[in-house]
Amino acid sequence: MRHSPFRRPFVCCAAALIATSVAGAAPAQRASGSFTLQQIIGYPYPSALVAAPTGARIAWVFDERGVRNIYAASAPDWQAHRVTSYTADDGQELTNLAFTPDGSTIVYVRGGDHDANWEAPGKLAPDPSSSPVQPMVEIWSVPASDGQPKKLAEGDLPVVSPRGDRIAYSRDNQIWVVPVDGSQPGKRLLFATGESESPTWSPDGNTLAFVSSRGDHSFIALFTNDSTPLRYVSPSTSLDESPTWSLDGKQIAFVRRPGNGGAPETLLVQHPHPFAIWAANVSTLAAHQVWQSPNTLRGSMPTTDGEANLHWAAGNRIVFLADLDGWPHLYSVAESGGEPLLLTPGRGMAEYITMSLDGKTLVFAANMGTGTDDLERRHVFKVPVDRAAPVNLTPGTGIEWTPVVTGDGGTVAYLSADAKRPPIPAVLPLGGGASRLIAADRIPSDFPTAQLIVPRAVTYHASDGIEVHADLFAKPGLSHAPAVVFVHGGPPRQMMLGWHYMDYYSNSYAVNQYLASRGYVVLAVNYRLGIGYGHEFHHPDHAGRWGASEYLDVKAGAEYLRSLPEVNGAKIGIWGGSYGGFLTAMALAKNSDLFASGVDMHGVHDWMSDVQEFFERRAMQYEKADLDSAEKVSWQSSPVAYMSSWKSPVLLVQGDDDRNVHFHQTVDLARRLDAQGVKYEELVLPDEIHGFLRYASWLTADSATVSYLDKTLK
Secondary structure, three states: OOOOOHHHHHHHHHHHHHHHHHHOOOOOOOOOOOOHHHHOOOOOEEEEEEEOOOOEEEEEEEOOEEEEEEEEEEOOOOEEEEEEEEEEOOOOOOOEEEOOOOOEEEEEEEEOOOOOOOOOOOHHHOOOOOOOOOOOOEEEEEEEEOOOOOOEEEEEEEEEEEOOOOEEEEEEEEEEEEOHHHHHHEOOOOOOEEEEEEEOOOOOOEEEEEEEEEOOOOOEEEOOOOOOOEEOOOOOOOOEEEEEEEOOEEEEEEEEOOOOOOOOOOOOOOOOOEEEEEEEEEEOOOOOEEEOOOOOOOOEEOOOOOOOOOOOEHHHEEEEEEOOOOOOEEEEEEEOOOEEOOOOOOOEEEEEEEEOOOOEEEEEEOOOOOOOOOOOEEEEEEEEEEOOOOOOOOOOEEEEEEEEEOOOOOEEEEEOOOOOOOOOEEEEEEEOOOOEEEEEHOOOOOOHHHOOOOEEEEEOOOOOOOOEEEEEOOOOOOOOOEEEEOOOOOOOOOOOOOOOOOHHHHHHHHHHHHHHHOOOOOEEEEEEOOOOOOOHHHOOOOOOHHOOOOHHHHHHHHHHHHOOEEEEEEEEEEEEEHHHHHHHHHHHHHHOOOOOOOEEEEEOHHHHHHHHHHHHHHHOOOOOOOHHHHHHHHHHHHHHHHHHOOOOEOOOOOOOEOOOOOOHHHHHHHHHHHOOOOEEEEEEEOOOOOOOHHHHHHHHHHHHHHHHHHHHHO
């Protein structure tokens, strides 16, 4: 589970030289009473947690200084053991873990960039270690107890059949299949016009539902065997997606949205994007609308994790996520239709939602709870599918996420951290009780847990009255200290009062802790457009390329820091990546009087360049809506529109195989800074992607960040 901006690493000599020559010596030495950067970013990071369909067994991936391996544990002792034996910091992801039905084998994907906005030319897999041997995206299997991994096929996104005999997977935008035992090579499973995606097996494994994407519309299709024609469920001009089987396999639910077409909408004003839930009888294909969202902004398809999060639950109820009351909340509705039941009332959002195998209980992460500042955390909750009775299973000051229920229905496994301890897996009884941490011995003995700061939740107001939430890092007893504003990417993200549930932002949290240990006051700003504070905060007017109103929150953050007695108001810097890089550049361009320097990691600087194709496509239409005005606003929302007032120095950091923000954004900005005479330094990581895949890359970039801020603010 990695960072997805508007979606770690053996230290290479070239990278080390870059860090030293471009941005000053890496701050590896331990300051008095402090710790090194290598120590604070040397934590293991767990991801891809899954539970076996039977028994009580779980598996996950540990990234330990760039060396990724699969670990597993099972009841009753829950002792972690390593399943694979990879040894290199080679930047090859391990993702998409899945157990076979009997829990004996783990299927996984090795390689790729699973948070990219687009594929590289030629669909090349990332090669962040600059290996002369071309990496591939491959599906592997490995025994869950002991044994050697086996390569099954080139492909991605494997889905194991409930029969345990074969795996459907994606390759070249089509659905392929390979035996679980690897006894035969993979082959294309079926032919269908357009692109085939999102394969979902029926409970008996006899039928595969998938999305047949045709561009401006899409169908839910059903495949049985080579001799039976494909069947399409209620084909229309709509975009149908998220096929979900009923527990008995006799029905299928899906999400329906309007197809792409009609008169162009105005760009500078928000519009509703409603969605509906449909259900169909698999035998007769008779379909009916179960529920339709209101044609309001709050009735639009959710844009948080999993979007509609469709699940078919026990009692023939269908569960979904919607923002109907202003928060991303869970609802359930009878298959026959009617008024949906709100399952998770209150102030807070639900995300990372899964269901017990019996279909009776949902488990999820939420920033709800009765504790102080729970809005700034995540806890694991459960709720029955037929009544509003949510239970917080992990109350307190920790942060917990991605819960899964074991196949025996008795245990919830999840990932757990707090303000000082980095993330590791944990388990607790589904019925409630004491939690148990797993693999705590993987945290290095020199990790500086006791020396970390517990950040404090603060709020302030932007110039237009919006209340902004932020996390403040500051050692006691500071005076006349330099300060730094940190801005996250996304922008649908939320920094929290502890280690983050995305590895990209756990790295950011570690750097913020390190800066605080070196005497900086750090403010991590949760600006508008982010999640965790309701629909309207997540979907503000005049934001992004259509006005950049979120910059007001960042500017107000620096002004808040300037008001603190311990801060030197002339020594305030800013750093951030992706969308945070965009806001860093905006801050330096518009307010060099406020921000003394910055570190801009892979940020967008020119909205016009980034959406040129979009504008050209719209300009070909006679119906231009507000295109001309939107182009002007998009330019005015770009940092490059304010180059004449950009005075403060900046460090530019980006990998040149970035598949989320075009590398040209940094090339172009460097030329503009040259022309303006602004001091800047560069750190370019050849063959790295947006969310760096190697620990060496993170160490290089983080070292350069701290060194640059030290040089320009101290």
